[in-house]
Amino acid sequence: MPPALEMRHIRKFFPSSGVLANDDVSIEVQPGEVHAIVGENGAGKTTLMSILYGLQTPDEGEIVVNGAPAQIAHPNDAIRLGIGMVHQHFKLVPSFTIAENIMLGIEPNRAGFIDNQREADAVRQLADDFGLPVDPALRVRDIPVGMQQRVEILKILQRRAQILILDEPTAVLTPQEVSELLAVTRKLAQTGHTILLITHKLIEVKSIADRVTIMRRGRNVGTFNAADLSVREMANLMVGRTVTLRIEKTPAVPGEVILKVDDLLVAGAGGIPAVFGAHFDLRAGEILGIAGVSGNGQTELIEALVGMRAIDSGKVMFLGHDVTHDTVRQRRETGLAHIPEDRMTMGLNLRTNLDENVVVTSYQDEPFSRRGIFDFSSVRTLAQKIIDAFQVRSARVGEPIKTLSGGNLQKVVLGRELKGDPKLIIANQPTRGLDVGSIEFVHQTLVAERDKGAAVLLVSVELDEILALSDRIAVMFEGRIFAILDAKDATEEKLGLLMVGSALDAPDHAAEKTHP
Amino acid sequence: MKFLRQLLDGISIPILAILLGLAVSSIFVVIAGASPIEAYQRLFCEGFGAQGCATFGDLLFTQIETETGAQTVFSPTYGAGGHSLALMLEQATPLILTALSAAVAFQAGMFSIGMDGQFVLGAITATFLGYALPDQVYALAGVVDYDSAPASLLTAMHLIIPTVCIGAAMLVGAIYSWIPGYLKVKLNVNELISTIIFNAIAIQIVGYLVNFPLRSDMNNIARTRRIDDSAWLIPFNRGIFQDIEWFSGARLGIGLILALIAAALVWFYLWRTTAGYEQRMTRGSGLFARFGGIPSGRAALRAMLISGALSGLAGAIAILGVERRVVDGFALSGTGFDGVLVAILAKESVVGILIIAPFFAGLNLGAINLQFGNLPRQLGGIIISFIILFRAMEDFLRLQFTNLWSKRRLILRARAEQDGAAT
Numbered sequence: 001m002p003p004a005l006e007m008r009h010i011r012k013f014f015p016s017s018g019v020l021a022n023d024d025v026s027i028e029v030q031p032g033e034v035h036a037i038v039g040e041n042g043a044g045k046t047t048l049m050s051i052l053y054g055l056q057t058p059d060e061g062e063i064v065v066n067g068a069p070a071q072i073a074h075p076n077d078a079i080r081l082g083i084g085m086v087h088q089h090f091k092l093v094p095s096f097t098i099a100e101n102i103m104l105g106i107e108p109n110r111a112g113f114i115d116n117q118r119e120a121d122a123v124r125q126l127a128d129d130f131g132l133p134v135d136p137a138l139r140v141r142d143i144p145v146g147m148q149q150r151v152e153i154l155k156i157l158q159r160r161a162q163i164l165i166l167d168e169p170t171a172v173l174t175p176q177e178v179s180e181l182l183a184v185t186r187k188l189a190q191t192g193h194t195i196l197l198i199t200h201k202l203i204e205v206k207s208i209a210d211r212v213t214i215m216r217r218g219r220n221v222g223t224f225n226a227a228d229l230s231v232r233e234m235a236n237l238m239v240g241r242t243v244t245l246r247i248e249k250t251p252a253v254p255g256e257v258i259l260k261v262d263d264l265l266v267a268g269a270g271g272i273p274a275v276f277g278a279h280f281d282l283r284a285g286e287i288l289g290i291a292g293v294s295g296n297g298q299t300e301l302i303e304a305l306v307g308m309r310a311i312d313s314g315k316v317m318f319l320g321h322d323v324t325h326d327t328v329r330q331r332r333e334t335g336l337a338h339i340p341e342d343r344m345t346m347g348l349n350l351r352t353n354l355d356e357n358v359v360v361t362s363y364q365d366e367p368f369s370r371r372g373i374f375d376f377s378s379v380r381t382l383a384q385k386i387i388d389a390f391q392v393r394s395a396r397v398g399e400p401i402k403t404l405s406g407g408n409l410q411k412v413v414l415g416r417e418l419k420g421d422p423k424l425i426i427a428n429q430p431t432r433g434l435d436v437g438s439i440e441f442v443h444q445t446l447v448a449e450r451d452k453g454a455a456v457l458l459v460s461v462e463l464d465e466i467l468a469l470s471d472r473i474a475v476m477f478e479g480r481i482f483a484i485l486d487a488k489d490a491t492e493e494k495l496g497l498l499m500v501g502s503a504l505d506a507p508d509h510a511a512e513k514t515h516p
Numbered sequence: 517m518k519f520l521r522q523l524l525d526g527i528s529i530p531i532l533a534i535l536l537g538l539a540v541s542s543i544f545v546v547i548a549g550a551s552p553i554e555a556y557q558r559l560f561c562e563g564f565g566a567q568g569c570a571t572f573g574d575l576l577f578t579q580i581e582t583e584t585g586a587q588t589v590f591s592p593t594y595g596a597g598g599h600s601l602a603l604m605l606e607q608a609t610p611l612i613l614t615a616l617s618a619a620v621a622f623q624a625g626m627f628s629i630g631m632d633g634q635f636v637l638g639a640i641t642a643t644f645l646g647y648a649l650p651d652q653v654y655a656l657a658g659v660v661d662y663d664s665a666p667a668s669l670l671t672a673m674h675l676i677i678p679t680v681c682i683g684a685a686m687l688v689g690a691i692y693s694w695i696p697g698y699l700k701v702k703l704n705v706n707e708l709i710s711t712i713i714f715n716a717i718a719i720q721i722v723g724y725l726v727n728f729p730l731r732s733d734m735n736n737i738a739r740t741r742r743i744d745d746s747a748w749l750i751p752f753n754r755g756i757f758q759d760i761e762w763f764s765g766a767r768l769g770i771g772l773i774l775a776l777i778a779a780a781l782v783w784f785y786l787w788r789t790t791a792g793y794e795q796r797m798t799r800g801s802g803l804f805a806r807f808g809g810i811p812s813g814r815a816a817l818r819a820m821l822i823s824g825a826l827s828g829l830a831g832a833i834a835i836l837g838v839e840r841r842v843v844d845g846f847a848l849s850g851t852g853f854d855g856v857l858v859a860i861l862a863k864e865s866v867v868g869i870l871i872i873a874p875f876f877a878g879l880n881l882g883a884i885n886l887q888f889g890n891l892p893r894q895l896g897g898i899i900i901s902f903i904i905l906f907r908a909m910e911d912f913l914r915l916q917f918t919n920l921w922s923k924r925r926l927i928l929r930a931r932a933e934q935d936g937a938a939t
Contacts, residue, residue: 013927015914020930308806328809338807346807351800360797360808369790 002067004031004194005052005083005163010061012047019403021047022058023218029163034185034195036205036226039215040238040435041406045198048215049165052196053085054078065163084156085165088172090148092140099123099136102155126158131187145293146177153184164188165196170204174293175463175496182208200238200435202231214238239437247443250451252471255284258424258455259305264314266297266304274300276479277314284423287446287456289470289487291495294461297479299341302428302459306338307331319423332361335423339413339430341459343406347413350402354395355379358386358416386415407438414445425449428459443469463492477501529910530861530872537903544898550891559896563604563882567597595762600881602766606838607877609768610635612775613830614855615873616782617823619864623786624819625799626697630711631827632852633718634692638685638831640722643842644730645681646743646835653677653746662745673746681747682774682832689828690821692718697820701813719847726844738844749837771833776870778826783866785822795819827852854880857900861907876900 005028012022021044029035037045050056052063054072063070065081072078078085092101099120100107108118123136132150140148149169156164166185170178185208189195197209205212209226214237221237229237236242259282268274275297282288292298303309305316307328316324323331332338340346348357359368359379367378383397390411395404401412410430417425427446431439446469450456460466466473467490474484475498483498542552561569566578569591578591592601614631621628650662653673659665665673696714699705725740732741751769752758786792794815798805805812830851839846858876862868883896906913 011927013930020927023931306807307809328806332809340807342803345801346803349797349801349804352796356793356797360804360810363790363793372790374788374790374793 001031003028003064004033004066005029005196006064007048007052008062008064010048010051010063011059012044012051012056013059020218022051022061025061025215025218025220027213027220027223029194029196030211031162031194032189032192033210034189034197034208036197036199036209036212037215038198038200038202038205038212038234038238040200040437041433042217043215043238043435044218045215046167049085049167049196049198052078053083053165079156079159079161082160082162083165084159084161084163086149086152086156086167086169088168090152092148092151094141095139097137097139098134098143098151101140101151102126102136102158104155106158122158123154126154130154130157130191132184144177145172146174146180149173149177149181150184153188162192163194163196165198167198168200169197170199170201172294172461174499175492176500178204202234202238202436205234206231216240235436239435241437247440247447247468249447249469252286252450254286254471255453257281258284258319259457260315260317261305262315262317264301264304264316265312266300266309267312268297268300273312274479275304278476278479278481280474280481280484282424282455282457284453284455285450286471287450287458287469289466289473290457290459290476290481291463291466291473291499292459292461292476293499296476296499298459298461298476299428300479301476302338302341302426302457305426305457306336337417337422337425339410339417339425339427341428341432343409343413348401348409350400352400353398354387354401354412355383355398357401357412358383361416362420382419386412386419390415407434407441410434410438410442414442418445418449421452422449422454425454425456426459427456429461430458431460431462431465439465463495466495467492475499529913530868530907532913533903533906533909536906537899537901540902541895541899544895545891548891548895555886555891555895558891559879559882559886559899561600561882562885563600563878563880565600566591566594567599569600593762595760595764597761598765599762600878602763602768604874604878604881605772606766606768607881608874609771609775609837610830610834610851611855611858611873611877612869613778613826613833614852615858615862615869616779616855616866617826617830617852618856618859619862619866619869620782620786620795620819620826621693621823622859622864623792623799624795624816625802626700626816626820626823627708628693628696628711628820628823629708629853629856630693630696630714630824631830631855632847632850633711633715634689634824634827635831635834635852636722636847637692637718638689638828639835639839639846640725640730640740640831640842641688641828642681642685642747642832642835643740643743645684646677646747646840647741649677649680650744650746670746677744677747678749678836681743681836682829685832686825686828689826689831690824693820693824693827694817697817701816715852722842722847723844726842726846730842732841740842742841743836747836748840749833751837767838769837771837774829774833778829779866779870782822782826786866791815791818827855830855857904861904 008026010022010025013020025044025048037048039045047056051058052072054075054077057073063072070081072081093104102123103119107114108122109115120136123134127134132154134147134150134154140151153164169181173181182204185195199205205226211223212226212229212234213223214221214234216238261278261280264275264278265273266275278301280288290298300309304311307326311324315322318331318334318336321334323334344350355376359382362368367375368382369375380397386392387395387397392408392411392415395401395408395412401409425446430446431442434442446456446458458466458469467487470487472484473487473490473495475482475495477499478501482501538556545552545555557571560572560575565575568578569575574591576591577588578594579586580589580594614635617631617634618629650673654661654665657665657669692714696707696710699710700707727738730740731738749770751767753763753766755769757763786796794810795818797808797810798812798815802812834851835842854876858869858873862872879896879900883893886895887893
């Protein structure tokens with residue numbers, strides 16, 4: 001039997017950014033296998049999959065599907081060849097039902113009118129065939145994320161896909177949903193489907209994949225049997241050097257209360273409250289992790305704490321000052337550092353150079369400017385200090401930063417935020433999209449700051465990260481701080497349950513603080 | 517070396533765009549029944565050449581007859597009978613200012629194209645004060661007019677009156693630009709649409725003023741009074757350079773110097789002050805600015821004020837240095853919008869504006885003179901439009917460039933860098 005899919009000598013160069021995203025990459029995937037493709041951000045795995053799905057055209061190389069050379073210039077070609085893709089961000093119509101979404105564009109009709117009955121029947125049949133139960137009549141906006149993903153998978157199965165590309169499928173799921181997805185993946189492989197799994201979560205690779213292709217800097221480092229490699233070996237191959245996965249950390253020595261949040265009510269997009277009565281304390285020398293499925297008010301909570309979003313009621317005390325209505329700048333002057341969720345658009349301005357990025361929090365202060373006029377030599381000195389202290393590879397003073405890798409960009413952010421010994425560090429998803437090596441660096445840096453006496457508020461949807469770093473863990477669900485646990489008592493299962501709103505047997509004292 | 521590479525990188529695409537624009541426009545010349553080579557020779561000679569320029573070669577060197585026989589001279593400095601370059605600079609002066617005005621707004625992320633409105637309001641303000649203020653001064657001093665005033669008074673007036681006119685025009689322009697800025701920042705009213713509307717309003721206001729309250733005589737075309745001589749920014753050919761023929765025929769003067777000073781100040785503001793930094797960061801990434809605690813709204817409003825003042829200054833200089841009165845239809849000259857185009861072509865860079873605005877003015881000048889031949893002046897507009905179109909295709913052109921020459925080398929370099937970063 002020929003391989004289900006071969007990609008040979010694929011090369012893709014982006015002249016505008018000067019990035020050689022794929023450099024002579026070849027992969028070969030057997031029918032019925034779960035084939036993981038792992039690599040750091042920027043390693044070229046997404047580009048490779050975009051080429052396979054017809055979203056990008058390769059400069060060189062060929063694609064062979066089931067032994068026959070294939071021209072894939074458009075996703076329609078890919079679908080015709082039985083290749084389907086579940087994107088990281090779902091492409092569903094929220095106001096349509098599950099059946100309407102699955103049958104979109106291929107609706108059964110009677111004299112030009114959509115036959116709803118047959119549509120629903122077809123979806124029910126499909127769901128039964130693959131053992132992926134859904135209720136065809138529900139609207140997509142009303143169903144949880146895990147179910148939406150199932151709809152996406154059904155949608156491509158309906159189009160007779162034999163090769164399924166899953167792009168970071170577990171990024172948005174709760175732990176329970178992740179294990180369901182992994183079971184579904186297994187089942188699909190057993191029924192003869194070929195799965196291409198793009199991910200950077202090595203534990204999942206280990207538990208589900210038959211083979212794994214590791215990519216680094218646009219090249220294929222090698223394809224291995226997943227059983228033959230340990231997670232640590234995979235990580236080392238991905239990064240190209242030895243990494244440590246465990247964080248060495250002594251017990252916290254909490255000091256005075258740095259941040260006191262009382263009954264916070266914050267409106268989200270469209271004026272609908274996104275944070276209801278959040279309530280917690282944070283002390284010097286401890287890391288408080290906020291766990292939760294993304295979209296449960298974490299972003300709004302952070303924005304309110306740093307001063308980017310108006311607080312409707314409640315109180316924020318920072319070092320004994322009431323900062324509830326202070327501006328971003330006033331809070332920063334009090335000793336706040338903010339490592340934002342999105343370093344590309346919020347944490348940095350990729351359209352300008354390194355110097356102008358490192359000075360954004362202090363451009364008004366001497367020595368960086370005097371009477372409104374810049375002293376660029378001081379700014380350059382600062383930039384060089386950050387490069388040296390945080391080993392920002394390939395960054396140069398005065399040069400654009402848009403070509404830096406994610407890890408190096410995050411080092412620039414850390415360097416800027418942590419200079420001047422902040423009292424409070426608010427880190428929102430500080431390792432999102434980073435490779436193993438950079439994650440290690442960010443984690444060590446945060447722990448080091450804690451040991452120097454800073455209070456750290458860490459928001460993450462990665463439970464591993466929360467569990468590894470936090471001294472205490474708060475769970476956020478539907479805008480509330482649903483529970484606060486000591487890190488010693490927390491397990492992945494416990495947190496997973498709390499994250500979807502089921503209270504534990506012994507509810508925590510901080511839970512369920514409602515607001516009128 | 518690095519500077520040279522940057523410069524080459526910066527000008528290669530505009531030059532390519534100009535050549536492509538000329539090439540495509542030649543289709544229209546052929547349709548109009550003329551030879552493109554001849555048309556372009558005429559266009560460039562009229563825009564940039566010395567007297568008697570007839571071929572592309574004459575743009576650089578001209579044969580002239582002297583008493584000692586034929587002689588070859590360097591054209592750009594050969595000024596006998598006046599030089600097109602002086603006219604070009606006269607036309608470029610307000611264009612530089614309106615382009616700077618657009619660039620400052622764009623560099624704050626405000627897509628304001630209100631330069632036309634601010635320009636005409638600045639112009640009418642300078643005109644009115646340019647004759648009304650001296651009237652008051654003469655009345656107070658008890659003299660009849662300019663010719664009967666004592667010399668000491670005139671010296672003071674020559675300094676103060678233009679300064680006041682310019683200051684008032686800049687103030688009016690700034691206010692007229694601040695309103696759409698405020699609407700944008702506070703109420704999120706799209707500034708592109710509001711400035712278009714504000715342009716229409718300003719043009720109608722000026723049309724009304726020229727036709728009714730400020731109309732000076734029953735001339736066929738309505739016009740205001742002429743500004744007093746004491747308000748006049750005396751052109752070089754009447755003043756310090758009156759013996760240099762190069763300047764003759766061009767009302768080029770102190771305005772150009774003011775425009776160059778303004779350009780230097782704008783550059784300093786944008787790239788050397790914290791205020792300029794604030795507005796550029798606001799434009800580059802609104803989220804980043806909010807994150808860093810930059811007062812974005814204030815930065816955007818400040819940009820709109822500066823932008824409006826520059827357009828008002830352009831209007832004042834057009835009147836005080838060149839036109840000396842507003843004639844009905846002046847408001848439709850389009851100097852403001854041409855400034856927007858120059859700013860876009862120059863990628864909002866101050867140095868770029870100083871290069872492109874004169875080129876643009878020269879093309880316009882040449883095109884006006886084309887209509888005295890057998891070609892419509894609209895040809896100038898067509899050429900400019902195509903150049904802008906090709907300029908906007910920068911990414912595409914760059915790609916073709918890379919494909920043509922050095923894609924393979926770039927790949928090797930990228931690979932080497934990635935290998936380097938790996939170690």
